[in-house]
Amino acid sequence: MIKNYMKEILTEHISTFLGLIVTGIAGFIFGRKKIQAEVAGMDADNEGKEIENADKLVKLYKDALDDLAGRYEVKFKEFANLAERKIKLLEEEINIQKRINDQLKTENAKLRSKLKEN
Template identity: 65%
Template structure:
């Protein structure tokens, strides 16, 4: 048993040293890969933020045009409502004038009939 242990002791120590060296170099490689992925993630976050800023900018640029269109629509609605109310006022003025004439005629009839 001791003989097998002494014969394989060098291989055993070599395997342990290889494992330690592999662990140390593998750790550095893993840290380098993590740093690379972190840099990629930061670049993607910056790219996504840039896209979001462009999206908001386009929405705000379009906001002026949409506001102008809505303002024109509202102005048109108010103009048509004003026109409608003016027409209604003119109609009422004509009705009042007609009623005044009718009233004058009726007063003349009453005066002539002596009631």
């Protein structure tokens, strides 16, 4: 009786144990494929996001370069205007120096004539 009872308990537990092992192995095999598929999907998503980020970065650089031409043009015009004003200032200074030179020549001539008279 004890033997039959032990046999019955062992058979019942062994069949449960074997069932769990088979279920675990099947779950592992199918779960692994599912995880691999999920990882592949995540890799594809990440690659898509990387491409999207690279596209955004290219757009930022393109906008900056497009804007660069306009900013360069504005700065070039400012520099050209500044250079023109400086040229005009220098020309005015030259004219003033010429007038001073002419006045000094006239004054020098007058002083020479006074020296000759004396």
